[in-house]
Amino acid sequence: MRILALTATLLLAGCANAPAEVAKAPAPPTAPLPAPTPAEAAKPPAQLQYLYGSPEAAVAVRATNARIADYGVWRVKQRPKDSVVLAPGATMDAPAFEPCGNKPFAAVFDADETLVWNLGPMRYFAEKGTAFDVKVWDQWEKTGAGKAVAMPGSVEMVNRLRAAGITVIANTNRSAANAKSSEDTLRAAGLGEFKHGETLFLMGDDADGSSKDGRRATIAAKYCVIILGGDQLGDFSQQFNVKDLPAAQRMALATSAAATALWDKGWFLFPNPVYGPWEKLGWGDVFPSDKNWEPK
Amino acid sequence: MRILALTATLLLAGCANAPAEVAKAPAPPTAPLPAPTPAEAAKPPAQLQYLYGSPEAAVAVRATNARIADYGVWRVKQRPKDSVVLAPGATMDAPAFEPCGNKPFAAVFDADETLVWNLGPMRYFAEKGTAFDVKVWDQWEKTGAGKAVAMPGSVEMVNRLRAAGITVIANTNRSAANAKSSEDTLRAAGLGEFKHGETLFLMGDDADGSSKDGRRATIAAKYCVIILGGDQLGDFSQQFNVKDLPAAQRMALATSAAATALWDKGWFLFPNPVYGPWEKLGWGDVFPSDKNWEPK
Numbered sequence: 001m002r003i004l005a006l007t008a009t010l011l012l013a014g015c016a017n018a019p020a021e022v023a024k025a026p027a028p029p030t031a032p033l034p035a036p037t038p039a040e041a042a043k044p045p046a047q048l049q050y051l052y053g054s055p056e057a058a059v060a061v062r063a064t065n066a067r068i069a070d071y072g073v074w075r076v077k078q079r080p081k082d083s084v085v086l087a088p089g090a091t092m093d094a095p096a097f098e099p100c101g102n103k104p105f106a107a108v109f110d111a112d113e114t115l116v117w118n119l120g121p122m123r124y125f126a127e128k129g130t131a132f133d134v135k136v137w138d139q140w141e142k143t144g145a146g147k148a149v150a151m152p153g154s155v156e157m158v159n160r161l162r163a164a165g166i167t168v169i170a171n172t173n174r175s176a177a178n179a180k181s182s183e184d185t186l187r188a189a190g191l192g193e194f195k196h197g198e199t200l201f202l203m204g205d206d207a208d209g210s211s212k213d214g215r216r217a218t219i220a221a222k223y224c225v226i227i228l229g230g231d232q233l234g235d236f237s238q239q240f241n242v243k244d245l246p247a248a249q250r251m252a253l254a255t256s257a258a259a260t261a262l263w264d265k266g267w268f269l270f271p272n273p274v275y276g277p278w279e280k281l282g283w284g285d286v287f288p289s290d291k292n293w294e295p296k
Numbered sequence: 297m298r299i300l301a302l303t304a305t306l307l308l309a310g311c312a313n314a315p316a317e318v319a320k321a322p323a324p325p326t327a328p329l330p331a332p333t334p335a336e337a338a339k340p341p342a343q344l345q346y347l348y349g350s351p352e353a354a355v356a357v358r359a360t361n362a363r364i365a366d367y368g369v370w371r372v373k374q375r376p377k378d379s380v381v382l383a384p385g386a387t388m389d390a391p392a393f394e395p396c397g398n399k400p401f402a403a404v405f406d407a408d409e410t411l412v413w414n415l416g417p418m419r420y421f422a423e424k425g426t427a428f429d430v431k432v433w434d435q436w437e438k439t440g441a442g443k444a445v446a447m448p449g450s451v452e453m454v455n456r457l458r459a460a461g462i463t464v465i466a467n468t469n470r471s472a473a474n475a476k477s478s479e480d481t482l483r484a485a486g487l488g489e490f491k492h493g494e495t496l497f498l499m500g501d502d503a504d505g506s507s508k509d510g511r512r513a514t515i516a517a518k519y520c521v522i523i524l525g526g527d528q529l530g531d532f533s534q535q536f537n538v539k540d541l542p543a544a545q546r547m548a549l550a551t552s553a554a555a556t557a558l559w560d561k562g563w564f565l566f567p568n569p570v571y572g573p574w575e576k577l578g579w580g581d582v583f584p585s586d587k588n589w590e591p592k
Contacts (some may be wrong), residue, residue, distance in 0.1 A: 049345070058551055279339070282340075
């Protein structure tokens, strides 16, 4: 699962360790993981049980979608001065935002584990005990329509936003080469119409690779973006994914006063313990040494 | 990790499969898990990386705490007619609540993975590759003060509630036998004073074992409970933990109209993919068969 998760991150998250060339190149051959023991294989890994199976996660996701819709419906009653998309070069230390002018409203979402759950390949990798495989993932992008499911409350959320006059846009690191099938996947999940280049932005649309900043700027040039939604910090700004950014600094940026002013107020984060840029964290990153404890 | 997590649930969550006697009895001897492979041991398990280490989880927890404090400060401006504690025998089909009368306000929280993160034993179990061990957990309850950490934003949350005149109460399945050290643990984490029998309720306080319903009723007899907070559904009502409740029914109850009216509006759920009652879910519970997919 370590290899699966880390590689999934590189592909889906556009994290610092994944330069665009790597994310787009065929995967290096990966050794299969040891076959799962019977005890392990009897049930899915804990993070999959929690996210895809538990009422606890379903409630959290549904509540996030409700907050997004409530916020959108409220927000458009005034005309915001600024988008919640950071202006080029702006940082959390000196935040500045793309101007709204009289542009129409939009809400911009990541797709994977933000609008849809990718049950097909996640089950496949876990059942086989195999590493993440970009060729399998590419097949999933091509053939997953009808098998990827809308997350709890996502259909209601996009419908409420659209009813309030807000254009719903997806900005994902799925490949531009599979644009048509990703449109099909979102439609088959009940999420409505997304059109490549208009309401669907994909990796390969520009020269920025897995960074979504350029695509966000393209969207914000045309829209007043009142909502960003995602499962990873790269769905809000690439500054969180700067190469070799130390874990403590990434944490400090994400919990800074400027970021805190945005969470739940324009920036909305979905839970995803299945894969993410946090997979590079070591024991010392996760467990501060001054909190070490052992039984006697 | 399967054994660890499931047993932790039995102990901490009061789930349907954990009659009080089992939860309180010494643990049956458990076979050690296979030693982790080097690849596995190089980093903590994914669910621990995510919850305890990631900015993504820190942001989600901090935002939940901010919502709780905002809600509490707003809610006390009116006098609610009812607590958010279900009346005895009330179900999500026919919800009815304990009356507020002129009682003082309270907010009631689970402790573990709701107010504090239990870094000590969770690291210990994962590093050793051992199963959850109730004797180790009991030592943690006795000696964890200063090692358990307040979750992101929890200190600010309890301080804001108290400043608004709301009594902060913990209702946890830690043992009544360790009351003093759990008081110490919460104080050392910066969460202030909790006093057993007044603002700290523990397993063993009544005859209900791991069910928190009786303790909730005891609290609601004295307080107008405007907030319940927890990481598992049993922190809101034992009806979610009825023995042998099918997974689909548990999901339906948690996402029913009556429950949805409470989530984020009195009932607040924290993310916890490390342990929980969802650990009994099998492949078919987590992945609906009509969504099965394989690459060609």
